[in-house]
Amino acid sequence: MAKDVAFQEVLEFFEKHGYKLYGLWLPYRVFRDPDDPDALPWLVQVENGMVSPEDFEKIKDFFS
Secondary structure, three states, X not given: OOOOEEHHXXXXXXXXXXXXXXXXXXXXXXXXXXXXXXXXXXXXXXXXOEEOHHHHHHHHHHHO
C-alpha cells in the first residue's frame, strides 16, 4: 500500500502547473487555474495534512 502524500507536495505540484490554492471547504482544499476562469476547480481532500496516494495519482495523470 502506498503512503499518503504530504499536502505541501500536492500544493507545489499544482503551483508548478499554474494552479493556485483558492480556498478551503473542509476537509477539501480548492485549486483553480487563474488563467482559465471557466475551468472546473479541483477539490482535494486533506486529512491531517495528508492526501491519499490514489487522489494524487489521479491529479498527476490529469496533467500528464
